[in-house]
Amino acid sequence: MARETIVLTRGEVAAQIDLQEIVPAIEKCLAEFEKGEDLLPPKCIVDLPGGIAACLTGYTKATHKFSMKMGQERKGNVERGLPTIFSTMNLYDPDTGELLLIVESVLATMYRTAAAAAVAANHLARREAGVLAVIGSGQLGRQCVRALSRMRPFRSILLFDIRREQAERLAADLAEEAPAPIRVTDAEEACREADVICTATNSTEPIVRSEWVREGTHLSCMGADLHAKIECRPELLPRCRLFADKVEHCLQRGEASQAVERGILGKDCYAGSLGQVILGQVEGRRGRDEITLFDGIGLGVQDTTVAASIYEQALAKGLGRRVAFS
Ligand SMILES: NC(=O)c1ccc[n+]([C@@H]2O[C@H](COP(=O)([O-])OP(=O)(O)OC[C@H]3O[C@@H](n4cnc5c(N)ncnc54)[C@H](O)[C@@H]3O)[C@@H](O)[C@H]2O)c1
The missing domain is CATH 3.30.1780.10 (ornithine cyclodeaminase, domain 1)
Structure with missing residues (x-):
């Protein structure tokens, strides 16, 4: 039967x-x-x-x-x-x-996307990373806070959303569950203080500025899954060692796709895939000052x-x- x-x-x-x-x-x-x-x-x-x-x-x-x-x-x-x-x-x-x-x-889908963001942070962030910033407090941002905050013993979690009440609601909802205190702040403070930045918005305008991102930061960029979407200023990307979930897809539709189109980055901009890092085929973080960025657009x-x-x-x-x- x-x-x-x-x-x-x-x-x-x-x-x-x-x-x-x-x-x-x-x-x-x-x-x-x-x-x-x-x-x-x-x-x-x-x-x-x-x-x-x-x-x-x-x-x-x-x-x-x-x-x-x-x-x-x-x-x-x-x-x-x-x-x-x-x-x-x-x-x-x-x-x-x-x-x-x-x-x-x-x-x-939010669960598998947040899980990928957390896996990337676990492989690419510095061991001592203590502050997590999540940009975007919608459905994906919520699950990213939940998945990422368990990956490392973060001291604090910072949230930013263009709709502040959205971030405040998320902070209140997760206050008990989260393993570290959650605070709502602005984009600049969130990025400047963070060791790990996760972006989870549907923005078509860049949010994260290059000058806000300290050396040694890791970024998991999950919101931009179409060419028209973007979360980081293109000038940030050449400072980063870039990884994709699937390089060919990300070149067309991921966080780096607009920078590639504008010639700021070449088509060889990705060091490799996150899977290759996990398998030890491609080196992940090469030093404590390196900025790493995972571009994940999602795979079937x-x-x-x-x-x-x-x-x-x-x-x-x-x-x-x-x-x-x-
Ligand atoms: N990479 C993947 O595999 C994957 C999977 C699922 C969803 N996504 C994408 O993730 C994004 C978020 O999805 P969602 O379901 O959470 O959407 P949502 O509408 O629930 O949340 C988006 C949040 O981003 C905030 N936001 C928009 N512009 C902003 C800005 N400039 N600065 C700060 N915050 C801003 C909104 O206020 C909202 O709270 C979408 O673009 C979606 O397509 C990607």
Whole structure:
């Protein structure tokens, strides 16, 4: 008999899935991806009358699972009082084709993205890094604070958002959970004081200025996943040793893509991928004064990995509804 499908809502993921279990899974995913045995078909984008539908798929050998994530963006939903993005992900057993999991995947995407930011900081930040700054206090910023603050024994966490009340709400929400005091401040102070800066905004104007970033800082830049988005002033980038989740993708759509287009950086600007650093194939930080920057735009294999981790956790904890589709 076919296995039942587990169905998990966003609320169930938020309340019952442990983000910290996803971090090592994403680390393994990024390393294994370098071995070239995973499958990452091109995205399928459909321009529907009301907005865009995007389908991402991926198979990873490490999980031996296949996932399909379908997202729907409808800008007009603001007037309807609905979220502008809906997304669900299916996880399959590639041998039998059984559907193992259906999970709301806006939050799952934030989890895998924040996990990648944390893995990058763990590999690239200085050992003694004591101050974490997270720029952007939306959905992604929230999970970045949660994932990154557990990576290192930070003394303090600084938040900046262009909407101050958003940052204040996040600071209040995470005050008990966070392992260090959280303070809301402005962009300049956050960057000047930080040893690790994580950017998680949807900005199309640069926020982080070069002169605010001290030598020895690490940046995990996660918000710019389209060419039009940017979070750091282009002048900062030549000072940094750059890493990507996938170099070819980041050259087109990542944090450095505008600097490459303007000729500020060459197409050889990335030292390598984070996966190569994890595998020891490319040197990460080469000295305490070096500025390192991870440009992560997200990969379908990370979706498969987060779905597989959620599935394992749901099985182990008996979570979700079980549906027998056939
Ligand atoms: N790299 C990836 O794999 C990945 C995955 C998911 C989301 N994203 C991207 O991350 C970004 C954030 O997503 P989200 O769901 O958290 O969005 P969100 O709307 O929930 O939050 C964005 C936050 O950024 C703040 N902001 C915007 N411009 C700012 C500025 N100039 N300075 C400071 N704060 C500013 C907003 O006020 C808001 O609080 C988006 O661009 C999204 O596409 C990337």
